[in-house]
Amino acid sequence: MTKLRFNLTISLDGYLAGPDQSLDNPLGVGGMQLHDWAFALAAFRTQHGDAFGAGGETNASTQVIEEQVANVGAVIMGRNMFGGHPGPWRDDPAWTGWWGDDPPYHVPVFVITHHPRPPLVMQGGTTFHFVTDGIAAALAAARAVAGDKDIAVAGGASIAQQYMAAGLLDELNVSLVPVLLGAGERLFDQLGAGALRLEQVRVIAAPGVTHIRYRVTR
C-alpha cells in the first residue's frame, strides 16, 4: 500500500525553521544546526553530492537517511521550499531550486504554487512539475507517477499542515534535536487539538537526535 510520508527535523521547542527566513538563510536564524546530525553522515553526503564534502560518519541515523529516499516514487513540496522569489516566475535567470543541476530527489517532484510554469527537467532523474490546483491535485499527480512506491512530502510546514489537516498523511517521521530556537516556524501550530491521531511505531536513538516514526491512524 503506497503511503504519503513526511520527514521533519524539529528543535526541542518545536521549530522546523528559525526566525527571519530569507533567500540567503532559508532555514532562518539558527535553523541549519537542526540538520547537523544529517550533514555529518556519509549517507547524506552521498545523496547530496559535493555540497557537504566527501567522507562522513555512519551511525544510527544512517538508516533514517537511507529510508527517507527508499521506495519513494514522487515528492511533493511547497513553493517556498522550492524557493526563488514570491509571485510569478521570473526568467532572469530562471530559479531552478536550491539543489544545483542534480537535485537529491531523482524522481518527479510536484511543486505546489499559484503560478504556472512548464516542467523543469534536471539531471539525475529529477523533474520539477508545477501544480497550480492545490494539494489534492498534486497528490493525484504524484500517485499517477509513483506506481506502488510511496510519496514523500518534502515540506515546508504549510504544505505539510495542509496534508495533515486534510487527513491525507499516512506516516510522520520526526527527528528531534536537543536545540532551542526560541522562535521560528512550527509544524503543528495551525492544526488544533486532536487534528491527527498518531501511533508511535518506532524509535531510533542516534548521536544528537532521536528519530520517532508515527503512523497516522485517522
Place this chain on the structure above:
Amino acid sequence: MTKLRFNLTISLDGYLAGPDQSLDNPLGVGGMQLHDWAFALAAFRTQHGDAFGAGGETNASTQVIEEQVANVGAVIMGRNMFGGHPGPWRDDPAWTGWWGDDPPYHVPVFVITHHPRPPLVMQGGTTFHFVTDGIAAALAAARAVAGDKDIAVAGGASIAQQYMAAGLLDELNVSLVPVLLGAGERLFDQLGAGALRLEQVRVIAAPGVTHIRYRVTR
C-alpha cells in the same frame, strides 16, 4: 554530585498542559491524556496510592517512573502546581495540595509562593515548606535537607523555566507523547534561542511514549 532534575511530559506539539487550566481541570483541556502512559503502570499506582486503582502494567516506562523518585531528597514546585486558589492562603478549610493526606513525595517539598504560610506536615514523610524569597532560596533550602541526594523540580512550567533561565538545572527528562493539544502551556516559550545547551544522553522507547534524557551542559 547532587543534581537539579526536571521531568516533564509534553505533547508532540510541545504542551505540558492544555488550555483553560482550572481548579477542576488542573492540566487543562486534554491535558490528562498526556499522562496515560504513566497512569497505566503498576509502578505509578504504587507511588500514588488508591487514586489510580490497583494492579497496572509493567513495561519500558516502569524504569522511568521509578527513576523519577529514586535518589530524590527534596522537591521544588510552584504555587500553581501546589494549587488551591490565587492570593493569600485561606483557612476554610486550608488547601493541602492535590494529593490527599499521603502525597506521593515522601520528602520535603518547597513550594515557591508570594504568600507566607507555616510548614504543612503530611503523612508519609511529605512536608510542604512555603518559600517566599524566590527560586535560589528554594534551591538552597532544598539542598540543605537533600544531603547528597538529587532535587526534583516538580513544575509547573513557570518555575521550571526560571530554573532553566538561571542556569541552575542539570538534567531534563522529557517524555514525548503522540498527542496534539493545539493550545495550552508550553515549557520552552519564555526561554529564547540557545538559553540551554543540551546533550541527549539516553532514549527509552515505551508504549505510547518516548523518554529522552538531556544533560544541561551549561
